[in-house]
Amino acid sequence: MTEALLYVGGRLRAAADGGAVPLHDPATGEAAGSAALATESDVDDALAAVARGFDAWRRSAPEERARVLTGAAALLRGRAEDVARAITAEQGKPLGEARAEIEQSAGYFDWFAREAVRDLGRAWGEGDREFTVERRPIGPVAAFTAWNFPASLPARKMAPAVAAGCSILVKPAEEAPSAAIAMAQCLVEAGLPGDAVAVVTGDAPSIAAQVIGSRVIRKITLTGSIPVGRELVRLSAEHLQPLSLELGGHAPVIVLPGADIASAARTLAGAKFRNAGQVCISPTRFFVPEADAEAFAAAFAETAAALTVGPGDAEGVEVGPLANARRLAAVESLVADLRERGARVLTGGHRLDGPGWFYAPTVVADVPEDARMLTEEPFGPVAPVLPYKNLDEAVARANAVEQGLAAYIFGPEDAAREVAERLDVGMIGVNSTALAVAEAPFGGVKSSGYGREGGTEGIGEYTVAVYTQVRKEGS
Known part of the structure; x- marks a missing residue:
């Protein structure tokens, strides 16, 4: 049975007012536990945590990021059966598909561990001047995911964010929250600062408005419907956060x-x-x-x-x-x-x-x-x-x-x-x-959204290019 818990500051906790929504097993319609309904103060706590987490994690070495992701992949594989059974109970898919989804999610962690140490910058000289372009972490990320793949959708966002040096606040679908929380725990146990990842569940529109309206968040990523994508674009206009949107297909x-x-x-x-x-x-x-x-x-x-x-x-x-x-x-x-x-x-x-x-x-x-x-x-x-x-x-x-x-x-x-x-x-x-x-970019065109997840393109969504020109003193 799924417990009604959030993951903030490296620990599990109930919503501030104890609020929760019942979950139902799709195969029977019977109770399968409950999901926490985060309050405004819970979301504020999560935002404050990922702000602190970014200040710490952005200074980490690429090799450290790779170690955390590789370690988290190993931990997730060790817990695969429990997490897969939670997915089946919450979302309904056959257990074999749930197990395959856990392995795919661990594969994203492994792939982006390798991407973390890839040098995405460049440097050149011309006369008395030196030019560099660095790829720096964009900042705290807000990630919104759907219920159809409760593990692999959050993993495709968590892994590149961590690899790039970002912190991340994940809002999974409240119908199937267990996998996202389990992966956050794996990352922290593998060495990610507890403040660098948070998972909150509850009323999606109000959480989205509060999170995107915060000056903490520097990047938004969504896997969801076209109407929800349009709403997040509208919300992001105030602070002009860039978005990655995967909005379904036909x-x-x-x-x-x-x-x-x-x-x-x-x-x-x-x-x-x-x-x-x-x-x-x-x-x-x-x-x-x-x-x-x-x-x-x-x-x-x-x-x-x-x-x-x-x-x-x-x-x-x-x-x-x-x-x-x-x-x-x-x-x-x-x-x-x-x-x-x-x-x-x-x-x-x-x-x-x-x-x-x-x-x-x-x-x-x-x-x-x-x-x-x-x-x-x-x-x-x-x-x-x-x-x-x-x-x-x-x-x-x-x-x-x-x-x-x-x-x-x-x-x-x-x-x-x-x-x-x-x-x-x-x-x-x-x-x-x-x-x-994991090795290929995932994303669409037209109303299916923009931005890519996976491949060498995936980590770039979580970085900004910083150009520096240095002229030698006295020249």
């Missing part, structure tokens, strides 16, 4: 002529229904040549229908419940809209009987262009198969949404590379859906 898949239809359908079904479709880079619109569309849809639906759905901690489960009642209602609404507009449900299309927030893996065909599904990110286990006449049409339809996070292409590699050049997204998978790796 990833097209273009299956090319000549693709192995059966293989593509199996691979894409596995990717689509991971985490019950609650993945920002989940494939969501499946464009298939007209001649192959029925075969693809049949293979996709057959694979989807065979998936084992159930509680995330049960043996052999491949698809868990949706994370909360809001998501279940949203998915039901999208499928109702599809039916009303004449779409054909090939498999699924209904809530599963029993307790919890389960929805059957769903594949639909004959989807009209005015269906909400084609413009709204589904964030659930629903997949539309969409025939196309030619590649120009497929590319135009793929690009015809406000989101531009990820896209996928399946088929012959040379043709896939040509299509990839025409897609308005930040990440592209060709015959692969495994895009989220």
Whole structure:
């Protein structure tokens, strides 16, 4: 059971007034503990802590930052089972996926440990003058994360911030706070000053307004929805803090002529229904040549229908419940809209009987262009198969949404590379859906946001370039 605790100043504590909100196991709807509701004074304490923490941590040597991150990765791996089980209880995903998420999070710590000692500056001379450009830590960071990946989303922000020499205040989704707190504890136990990381939960709008309105915060990073991203941009206007925003996607898949239809359908079904479709880079619109569309849809639906759905901690489960009642209602609404507009449900299309927030893996065909599904990110286990006449049409339809996070292409590699050049997204998978790796930049274009996490680009988001010119005295 999750305890209602904050992490401030290197220690766990309850909210100042004892306030808490109940948590529910998505598989049963039953109590899974509670999350603390931080008061204004709690947030003030967290802000004061990260201000002190930055003054201390900014002076740390790159080698020390690397040691802390490597040590935290090892500690997290040692606690992987406990943290994974907490994720499954709070968020619902299958335990195997939760374990993989912990390993991915530890991998971010390891990657940015190596980035911490990379020299990002440069120096040169010209006559009697010397020029240097340093990358210095930007300052205390405010990080806001969503509930769908309770460990890896905070890890992608904590790791580069610590590597750069910043302190960080994390506001995870109150539905699934345990992983963020566990990672903060690992960092401090590995040697990070206790004031350099804080984790607070509670009312997101009020915490965001207070944190961003503070002069302490020098950088904002969010993984969340487009409306929330717009609100944080508005809030940041007062103090002009820079932002990194990952605001979700609506990833097209273009299956090319000549693709192995059966293989593509199996691979894409596995990717689509991971985490019950609650993945920002989940494939969501499946464009298939007209001649192959029925075969693809049949293979996709057959694979989807065979998936084992159930509680995330049960043996052999491949698809868990949706994370909360809001998501279940949203998915039901999208499928109702599809039916009303004449779409054909090939498999699924209904809530599963029993307790919890389960929805059957769903594949639909004959989807009209005015269906909400084609413009709204589904964030659930629903997949539309969409025939196309030619590649120009497929590319135009793929690009015809406000989101531009990820896209996928399946088929012959040379043709896939040509299509990839025409897609308005930040990440592209060709015959692969495994895009989220520590070594590569993660982020999108258009309304999917700006800034990058991961890769050599990731640490740069937490630094500022300082240029110094020195002229030799007496010259």
